[in-house]
Amino acid sequence: MSESYHFQVNLGGMLDILSNHLYKSPDVFLRELLQNAVDAITMRRKAQPDWQGGQIQIETTPGRSLSVTDNGAGLSKEEIHQFLAVIGQSSKTQLQNGVLPDDYIGRFGIGLLSCFMVSNDITVYTKSIHEGTAYQWRGFPDGTYTLDEWDDKIGANTAEGTTVLLHAKPGAEDYYNYDRLDRLVRYYGLALPIPIFFQRSSQRRNVMPGDFTRTSRNQLLTFGHKLFGEDFLDAIPIHTEHLDGAAYILPYQTATTRKNGHRIYLKQMLLTERGDTLLPSWAFFLRCVLNTRGLRPTASREDFYEDDALVEAREEFAQAVATHLADLARYVPERLKQIVHVHKQALKSIAVWDDELFQLFIDYFPFDTSNGLLYGADLKQEDKVFYVGTVDRFRQLKPIFQAQNRLLVCAGYTSDQELLQRLRQLCDVDVTLLNETELEMALNDLTAAEQNATARFSQVANDTIADFDCVVELKRFLPCDLPSLYLMSDDVKFLRTAQTARDQSDNIFSEVLSTLIDSAADRSLSTLYLNLNNALIQRAIYLTNTRRLQSMIRILYVQSLLASGFPLHHQELQLMSNELLQLLSDSVEPDTSHPWNGD
């Protein structure tokens, strides 16, 4: 028969793990103390329904000691042994009628240990509302503790409640300074419903609106300014099953990846500044102060568990923001216009998925077009709108569309393509992705006679730059002063990158990149369009000197690449260099009388 044994726990090591590795910063010791104080007061209110008092007093001797006192339920001798001395045991997780009570903030029974990050001893003076005796408990990081009865001979607080006394350990003195403590109290405890006072002052340190939906916009903005130090564009009050608070619209554009800077509370105690768990990805243009209900914290109390309640809270938030923006569009369009101007990227990504918001916002959304910046409202007035899906292609085609007085929209920016498609579906605007057929319309074919007359030219031109995976086509297009237009597909662009990397690489990648390039044998080539409306091209057609014609085609090819903003390969640089030297050479008359001429 096998024998059973108990695990041996190194208490000192456990304390070290819990206090120095579970939490991200020693700052949280104050959060844990406030949390315990609030829970003690909640406990007393439940035990004595007629008692609705409750306050927290913080006193410090700067750089030396700190006490946090509450007038909550206090602890009896039995409770001290049960809860202060057993790690993982909490008075707040005792089942009540078979269920965990939901009205306490803490539940893991490990919070007090965080004080060892800033103190080498923890002293608790406590007197229970159920027992007449006051006690002094002292705990140490090696896992030992003492317990004594306490009396008021030396003036200790023996009213019901609890005082936690800490002494600064070396290196942690800064946590005992007034300014830092005051900042931490307002940071962690701002939303707490229990008043917090400092150094016996009557000025309450934590005040936050109880119901944000019943607070005026100006008051909300003032509160937002105090909290975040920003002059926000607008404030969105939020009141849902799981959330209470406000979402503030930033007055400047911000990185889409920014997730920090929120104040997210759980049961009115700050949980995290990071919004990526609770908030949607597009909420990067908002700063939120939110108190959450019914969500589960992780053990470190620095994030939420992923569960159905969290999913619901996320949806409620999105809906509240959408509703507010919709109201703005109806009643305060000028403000919405200002917001869209600053946060078009975020709002576009919302509107893509919401028909109602799309209809509200589309008139305000800007689009980059061949006629400059146009808004959705402008596009609705157009008979025909072409768009291209990449910024590069837009830049290439923009001058042609401008010259022909046709509208081309750049849909190479995030969400624009989807918005244009919605414009077609929901607003009945003739919006079309520019395909090769429409491009052919912009680049007019030559007549049969012109094709015959230019056949030799086309042949020479194509042969000349065949090595560059490029075909030459003669067309007529506007503007006339544009001799050539180089269109490069994404495939060709990538192949050029791969070729450059292969040419420069003398390592293991060279062979692999060759395989990659070879695998693309059937992919499309790039096209160099030469403009027969252009005087230079018209003259080139009649060049009989094949070498000069080849030279000109090569230079046009490289010049078009540069004009389109493509980096040159070393072969192309070499080509350009050779052709320029040749041009210079041709332009200088040979002087046979010069003494340097060996002949």
Add this chain to the structure above:
Amino acid sequence: MDLSELEEQYEAIPHGPERANAIRAAIAQADAAGEHRWKLYYRDELVSELAHYGDPIKRLPVCAEYVDLFEKQPIDRYKCIYLWVMSSALRCWDQLPQLTLDERRKMLTHYLQGVHRYGGSLREYHSQEFWQCLYEGKTALARTHQKQYMQAKPPADGDEVADSSCLACWHFHCGENYLALGDWNRGIKRLQPIISGRIRCKQEPIRTYSTLVAHALALGRREDADHFAKRLAPRINWSAEGLPFEHLMMIRYWALTNPKRGLHRLEKMLPAVFQCWSKNIQQGYYYNAWMVCAALARRADWLTGDLAAPLVGANLLTSSNSPGLPRPDASPDHSTVETVSLALPQTFPLYRADGRYRLDELAQWFRDEMLTIARAFDTRNGYPWEQQSIDKERYIMAQMLQEEWAKPVSPVSDTYPNKCKPHKQPQ
């Protein structure tokens, strides 16, 4: 200009081609300035952007440049990133069957030399070997590499650049490998820290949820598929450019629950799929499209039938002829569809100017394209792993579709009706 400012500029741009172009511009400036450190830094950024939000094959030349630059002038603090870039390049073999196994072996040897030279972990090596063994049908050897991968010391918290992965990525790969071996329970156990929200990173938890949806569907675990799809859906950023993995996995789920919505997404993605160089992504897209077409037409037999036999010409209105599968309910909300109206690019071989497409033609084309790619991978690997996986999954999907059609019609067919959805961008 201070080259560090360029990072702030492109970080304001959402992930996708536009951001990749901005990083390329940053590389060009670093090259012009001759700043070796920034040349490496921005190339690393581009590799990461392309791997996660672009066409994964397109990272290969960038990896080549990085390795070349680093090996000519190593920087001690970047040695882990050098190894990461090498391992990222090795992932390209999963994307393109034209890249040969000989070349892969040489690259892996080069990677190992780098690990020995710079003192990195062998985790990534075992991970790479695990997958290749699986593709080559060497399951026992794959299990050995899985063990060795897990026995290697996990990365420390916050150790994002050491080797190839952070702690969340390590948990993900441990779980993913078990799932690939068909061991759902162990996979879930390993993924639990990510599922519970305890650990996360730039890729997590979206990648985990997507993977779990895919494997739940492949194993016929309908409830699990529902559960994780519900978690995944609000986190997906549908306005993200490119062909993110999570988009493809959500569409696969919609083939079962909301094929009309799946078709709508497929329509939007097709131009990008045609431009994509990654055969792996194309295969996943075509597989989903095949499933969605069969679901819309309510033809489970299109999935279970002989893969060499044509679908075109089959009578759409005669129901399933697969033995043992019940005839689908022809209620109005589960009505059978013969043709669909789609705006597809002219480069699509079945392109029609009127935009009306027969579902059987579409299903056949997508199925055949998917099989062509799967065979190319299998031929390269010398083992029909891809085709075997498809064979297993298509029957399971057909069965789940039949069960879906047999359910009473729900008044709400879409978890997120066309309203503002919360979605989370991968970090």
